[in-house]
Amino acid sequence: MKRTIANAALLVLAAALPARTFAETSAPNWLVDTMYGSGKINTVVVVVSVVLIGLGAWMFTLDRRLGRLERDQKSRP
Amino acid sequence: MKGGWWKIGTVLLLLYVVIVGLRTPLAPALVHASVDRIAPGPVSFDIKGYNTHFTEGSVTAWLENDGQQVCSAPVEVLADDRARVTVTVPQGFRKPLTSVWVFTAKDGPIALHDAFFTEGLGDGITGTPCRPGGKYLRSGLAFPDRAILNETIRNLFFHVPMWFAMMALMTIAVWQSVRVLRSGSLEADRSALSAVHTSLLFAALGLTTGSLWARVTWGGWWTSDPKLNGSAVTVLIYAAYLVLRGSIPDAHKRARLAAVYNVFAYALMLVFLMVLPRLTDSLHPGNGGNPAFSTYDLDSSLRAVFYPAVLGWIGLACWAYTLTDRTERLNALAHEAHDR
Numbered sequence: 001m002k003r004t005i006a007n008a009a010l011l012v013l014a015a016a017l018p019a020r021t022f023a024e025t026s027a028p029n030w031l032v033d034t035m036y037g038s039g040k041i042n043t044v045v046v047v048v049s050v051v052l053i054g055l056g057a058w059m060f061t062l063d064r065r066l067g068r069l070e071r072d073q074k075s076r077p
Numbered sequence: 078m079k080g081g082w083w084k085i086g087t088v089l090l091l092l093y094v095v096i097v098g099l100r101t102p103l104a105p106a107l108v109h110a111s112v113d114r115i116a117p118g119p120v121s122f123d124i125k126g127y128n129t130h131f132t133e134g135s136v137t138a139w140l141e142n143d144g145q146q147v148c149s150a151p152v153e154v155l156a157d158d159r160a161r162v163t164v165t166v167p168q169g170f171r172k173p174l175t176s177v178w179v180f181t182a183k184d185g186p187i188a189l190h191d192a193f194f195t196e197g198l199g200d201g202i203t204g205t206p207c208r209p210g211g212k213y214l215r216s217g218l219a220f221p222d223r224a225i226l227n228e229t230i231r232n233l234f235f236h237v238p239m240w241f242a243m244m245a246l247m248t249i250a251v252w253q254s255v256r257v258l259r260s261g262s263l264e265a266d267r268s269a270l271s272a273v274h275t276s277l278l279f280a281a282l283g284l285t286t287g288s289l290w291a292r293v294t295w296g297g298w299w300t301s302d303p304k305l306n307g308s309a310v311t312v313l314i315y316a317a318y319l320v321l322r323g324s325i326p327d328a329h330k331r332a333r334l335a336a337v338y339n340v341f342a343y344a345l346m347l348v349f350l351m352v353l354p355r356l357t358d359s360l361h362p363g364n365g366g367n368p369a370f371s372t373y374d375l376d377s378s379l380r381a382v383f384y385p386a387v388l389g390w391i392g393l394a395c396w397a398y399t400l401t402d403r404t405e406r407l408n409a410l411a412h413e414a415h416d417r
Binding site (some may be wrong): 035036038043044062073 | 095127235236281282294
């Protein structure tokens, strides 16, 4: 049940994000400057970070799942 | 670690991709000229270079209009990436757009294509070749510095392979679904589910990285590009696969129905990602009627990193899939033991 609620919340958030970005006409200046500066290298940094964060988050969920399995094994006689 | 050679290979490939993909410099290029219109008569403008070496050796500059060249007066070098060009624009350019070229001893000939606009055209000029003879010393691997993309061309190794990885896992999923249809195996059904779950992770990464890249190069987080909308629809189709599974309580019935749905989902994914974008114009390269690889502006330096990147990320995705599937198998075994 808890998982279903969390998933639903995530879905709503995912749906709301583009709606928000469509309404946005301009990002803050410092952000644009950082992303466009030095030949736009920071965009690459952000993209690589997103990939690493995504894989890290996936490892966390796998870790939790395995932890739950281990606990179940232990609690069983 | 028996049979773990491909995992070691994956790590080595991705290590190579990260090091070479991020360390290789962009080739020298001109990125900006201080004026954008020229008219007959003397004109002086500053040019801005990127990774150029104006201070090393002599610098020659010229304008080029429809193949005809106009040599500049001696170039005033301000810095490695800045120089002032003075040139007398003649009457009678044949085309409205003129390029500026610079030749340096270290970088060779580099151009800012279609940098200037001229009004009032004529029948051509008496052009003279301006490019100095002799060799230049550009050495080592360098990625092309393409307009607008600039350094973000490196995202080719981190955004595009996400979709290759997703499609590889979807292929595993459809193969497992076919196994379900042939044998009714619940194990294969579980593997198909694991593959879809893991591939959605890579789809999410592909969407997020693509959105960021689009913001910086195309100017919007989301454009109504056929490939973007196709990938979004694909993700929704596979989300529906998960919903469908959740709605059927009987395990055997669920396995069969999900397998049938998955075969259709795979066909739709191929249509949405491979066929439809090629039929219309798209901001993505290699679309609008052409297969991706022949027209994609991949020069050999990009290929040297891109192909290992595709292999490496597919390897990582398969690895992630096996981990998910093994965990799910343990989970299923634990549940069986529990039910007994």
